[in-house]
Amino acid sequence: MYSNVRPFVTLSYGQRLCRSRTAEGSNPTWNEQLQLQIQSQFGDLREDLKISLFDELIEQQYSDEASDLYQRVQCNWLGEFRVPINSLLASRKFEGCIELAMPKVLVGYKRPLIDSVTNMPTDQYPEFKEAVHLWFYLSIEPGGGDLMPLQSCALACAEKPELQQYLGERRLELQQLLPQPQRYVEPLVCTAQGKRVCLTRLLDAVPLPPAAVPSGENPLEICIRYVSLLSQLRSYDPCQGFRGVWLDNQSLLDSTWCSVKDLGVLLCNYMLSLGLECWLILGVACPHGECSFVLFRQPETAELFFVSPATGKRYQLQDVHCPLRRIYCVVGKENIYFNIQTETRVSMTHFNFQDGACWFPLFSRRVPAPQSGVQKLDYAYKRSYELSQLQKQIERKIMKKISVWRTTRKTIWNRAFQPRLHKILCDMEGLSTFSRGRYDEPIFSEQLEREFPNYRLYGFTLNFAYTNLAAISERIRTSCIHYNHDASVEFCVAVHLHAHANDVLSVWLFLLSMVPLVE
Structure with a gap:
């Protein structure tokens, strides 16, 4: 994972959340049981159960009085794993090792790469992975009622x-x-x-x-x-x-x-x-x-x-x-x-x-398997619509939501970072498609730190398929980036939409918080 971190795990569904204790270092062991109360009908459970990883950052704060010293706790989101609640209801439990979905770019942290810890080629030793894994056991009580399978036996059969x-x-x-x-x-x-x-x-x-x-x-x-x-x-x-x-x-x-x-x-x-x-x-x-x-x-x-x-x-x-x-x-x-x-x-x-x-x-030379007849072999894809207005609408929605969530503090938006964030996002779809995640992530973080040396930066990219604006708000709220209580904190958001055929949209977000360094 990352060095010099104090990680903890949260389990959340909707507005309900519980968390583990804070561990020390990049190979933590919790050995804890987290319980989350969910009250709803089976048919209304459609959201994801989220297992999130955070870093607890403690900053020493000094007041005007030399004798006064207090601490401010900052929680930085590092990644998550989402479990569809309907899958958990059907399976009753999941256990084993999972790979957390980490941001493609994480500003403010230096992720250790395989090359820095071994001289062995990764193709020869695939067990070495630039990923974060978590061992867990997840169950739901009481389990979902057994779903009655579709009674399809009475349907007409196309086979002889x-x-x-x-x-x-x-x-x-x-x-x-x-x-x-x-x-x-x-x-x-x-x-x-x-x-x-x-x-x-x-x-x-x-x-x-x-x-x-x-x-x-x-x-x-x-x-x-x-x-x-x-x-x-x-x-x-x-x-x-x-x-x-x-x-x-x-x-x-x-x-x-x-x-x-x-x-x-x-x-x-x-x-x-x-x-x-x-x-x-x-x-x-x-x-x-x-x-x-x-x-x-x-x-x-x-x-x-x-x-x-x-x-x-x-x-x-x-x-x-x-x-x-x-x-x-x-x-x-x-x-x-x-x-x-x-x-x-x-x-x-x-x-x-x-x-x-x-x-x-199941089949043999005497009785071969039937083939074809289901798929449409001359299917024509549709072109996607113009996305500039949707992109602006998403950006305004995010800015409005973060301002609303920070009810007790003024939210300052710094647009000086936006051109650089947009440039990074425009490259991310191609990198995610063709490089299988093996691109040099520190380049992006170092570029931002060099261009803006007077700020302490923390931020990350998010990528997911577009469904609606509410789903975007939910993803941002889960990251808790709006919980920064530093009096001088500023925010910046950049949005990029990549259109595929049939209006399949890849949403890329870059969320950044910055605190001016006091000279």
């Missing part, structure tokens, strides 16, 4: 009766081999058109986003970034699970809203369009519960990687920090392979699908 009978026979064989009954995923799923189809039909090469049409840039990274910016539904209903409704690319891209499992299908189809060897993984991950990941083979090295479609991050198969906790089955365009290994750890799972002792193939 012979295939339906064959799948029923294979299910009986499979149930004798599965170490855990919950690993079984029904191969006939419900689509948005109200018909049941085989899972293999969902995988098909679909048109790429306009920005990813093969050019000098890396189209795979553009596709991964685009999928990660699509909005995810937060409702607590059975449509989110594997036995729920599966969207085709037209339904998903027209609405830009979906469940996490649909994101995996779309990303897998984009990879098929790029000619990559890939599979759809159905399993359980933290913090989404039942969801899909994508497994693909890197053409240059033939190495396999996991990709989380919700975040756009990729992981090696042996990465113990991968959020994928359990694998139920792997769906390819030509077959479905059920995981019959007794090993539950993903990092120890074998991925040789030809090994009958590890994987159970």
